[in-house]
Amino acid sequence: MQVNENKEFRPKIVAFCCNWCSYAGADLAGTNRLNYPVDVKIIRVPCSCRVNPMFILRAFQRGADGVIMCGCHPGDCHYTSGNYFARRRMTLLFSMLDFMGIERERTRVEWVSAAEGAKFAATMNEFVETVTKLGENKRLEDLRCKKQ
């Protein structure tokens, strides 16, 4: 396997996508060959309400530079109300991240429907650009996992 010799900063981005809307939106971006940076890696969850704020803290602790959560648009949740719970939890988490000193721009919530492949790609492009500008995330990073 070849190794990327390019030493310029590439952020690590974790994207949580709900199975019904956003993951399908990401698939549609792929089907339409809409480019977005390789730095984005998607984790599939049944619903945005499955995303525990602890998962996001864990990602930052393990060295992620940005975390984005995508769900169905408000009112369109496959489980009727899941994204409302997610929205409230994330609002609380964001103010806590502020308090911890993690820049607000490193976390984001976006509603992407299964038809919005273009929105998914545009969102990811924009998010990666924002996080790249912020540079490496030093807060919460657990140095033990850097050794591997």
Next chain:
Amino acid sequence: MHRIGVFVCHCGTNIAATVDVKAVAEAMKQEPGVVFSVEYQYMCSEGGQTMIQEAINEHKLTGVVVCSCSPRMHEATFRKAASKAGINPYMVEIANIREQCSWIHKDIMTATEKAVILARTAVAKVQLNAPLVAGESPVTKRALVIGGGIAGMQTALDIAEAGFEVDIVEKQPTIGGKMTQIDKTFPTLDCASCILTPKMVDCAQNEKIHIYAYSEVDEINGFVGNFTAKIRKKARYVDTTKCTGCGVCTEKCPQKKVPNEFNLGLDTRRAIYIPFAQAVPKVATIDADYCTMLKSGKCGVCSKVCTAGAIDYKQQDEIIEQQYGAIVAATGYNPIKIDNYDEFAYSQSKDVITSLELERLMNAAGPSSGTLIRPSYLDRQDDHKAHPKTIVFVQCVGSRSDDGCGKPYCSKICCMYTAKHAMLIREKYPDTDVYVFYIDVRTPGKLFDEFYRRAVEQYGVHYIKGMVGKVAPQPDGTLDVQASDLIANKQLHINADLVVLATAIEPDKTARSVATMLRASMDTNDFFTEAHAKLRPVESPTAGVFLSGVCQGPKDIPETVSQASAAAAKVIGLLAKDKLTGNPCVAQPNELMCNGCSSCEKVCPYGAITYSDKEFMQYDRSMAVRRVASVNEAVCQGCGACTVACPSGAMDLKGFSNKQIMAEVDAICK
């Protein structure tokens, strides 16, 4: 540790052109737990699937990772292939290296790197996968229909036709609903009774249909396939098995002053009554609020005249408990109360009526035997002023209203029934002037716009775009209608004999309590919400609960009948199954960690979580009883809301467990 096999798909050149698939397969060999790794042209093909099955057998694999297209595409395919080779289908994970890698990236080097990370993430997850078995629950082959209007009747008839038992619960003494009160139906103008009453008789005669009229649902428990309902048969004080419906009692009863709700209070009935001639079941009912015998113990006339001996003043409410596999809500609607609209003088003048009252006035079985009479002249019908000469219809009374008194939505049926009324009046009484004041005329539907245009062009109904500001009763008994004509931009005064208000319709008052019992969701207007506005319009988000008719949103008769049949089709589909196989990716509480706080129950949109007291051994080996959560696997849809809400971390989601997602996070951030 699992023995994992990794299968990297080329997808022709779809993946292989951008991702170095050989390198991915090689890299995966280094991952912990991976004992076999290979790439192949088309993993989803017969050959690819055989390759997976052979590898499972040969290398004794316990977990499989397929690096291919989106799991939304072929997850089911690979799970099936794996289970044929004898491993649990939920031991398969997909790394999406096509839609989320090869198709969106151009640089082979970076795309390959990403594909390796995605594959590694899937391997990390599958390490923590556990075999899952979908739960099964039996299905009670009987349906409950709440509401016996045209919606409930149609649903029941269709379900019965398929061979399943159906119970209709109707709170009125007869089935038939609102349609029994309607005179003619648009756009064909056929008589409502003529098309409805045969259906009512069909319901009564169908061996599979059991009608609980004058009954209400008291309690519903259980879940899809296994509901239990308690039905309260209200006391009629008449033995329905003996009553022949001869009607002698309803003629002899001395209490004559009871407002007749079937004719909307335009005339009176007796304290013992049969709502109308074609009622089903055709049995008498004593109105306990007015019966002198029940109130003071003095009378007993009906009992004396009843030759069948059916009168039973001591009758009590009866509770019937019954099991059901599916429940259909068909609770229907009512016109809103228009007391808040004082400007139309509804409470001041008898000659200001609602459209439903007009239906009764025009019906041959109505209080005026079908002759159009001003309600103030109902007791002196021979008077030359009894026939209205000028009639004003006011549209959207309480519909599309943001004034707080009415409803924000369009009631949908008013434009059409007003055109029908106007047309029928002009046809029967050509010397009558008919005015219709409207905001918009909305007539989408087969033959609907043609119908409306016929009213305007052929029947000469005066349609005026504008609002009626005030209806003022005059000393001579006429009504001064003050309105604006928005197109001519002028104020109008019309001296009318009759004003008809097209009142908004709203869900029946009992709908909310029914929804609460069913744990079905409602919108802010108390209409039931559907599982999906476009794709699942006749199902409630609560499994096993279906929606029929206006309880889901305003609709006319043909739409109601279509929805009723659609709901029936869904019910038949459910009842035809002997067992329901659930989604195995459901929430699972750890009872040792649960402290019974109810946080999970509050966020569950399906009511899948219940609590029970269980005995646990304490650290000192003594036994103690604690309240713990349990999840009904047949009801849980696996959204995971409870897993995050749980403050003690006792709740987890099978297939998407905390550990699995954390492992994925770790693998991505490595």
